[in-house]
Amino acid sequence: MAITSAIVKKMRWGRLRVHFGTYLDTGAGIADDIDTGLRLCHIFFTWEKKNAAPAEGAGVNEDFSSGPIDGSLVNMIASAMNMTGYWLAFGL
Numbered sequence: 728m729a730i731t732s733a734i735v736k737k738m739r740w741g742r743l744r745v746h747f748g749t750y751l752d753t754g755a756g757i758a759d760d761i762d763t764g765l766r767l768c769h770i771f772f773t774w775e776k777k778n779a780a781p782a783e784g785a786g787v788n789e790d791f792s793s794g795p796i797d798g799s800l801v802n803m804i805a806s807a808m809n810m811t812g813y814w815l816a817f818g819l
Contacts, residue, residue, distance in 0.1 A: 732762065734763075735748050745815070748814050753809060758803065760803075766818070767818045767819045768799070768816050771787055773785045786803060
């Protein structure tokens with residue numbers, strides 16, 4: 728696995744579930760899944776942990792334009808080796 732992740736906090740906002748976590752990418756340029764713990768993921772954000780932004784950040788390999796992602800796995804890729812960061816997912 729190129730990306731390891733962990734769920735740090737789970738919250739409920741009415742019907743909406745919000746899960747927050749961390750990730751570590753040990754293989755630059757290799758896509759892998761982040762397990763959000765949600766049944767449906769409507770919105771997914773990532774940001775890097777370091778103060779200085781890398782030349783290229785992490786990207787999400789999913790299309791949210793036609794609706795939520797079915798299942799808990801969201802595929803992402805980071806361009807830099809050993810990139811650490813946070814993720815935030817909204818869904819059901």
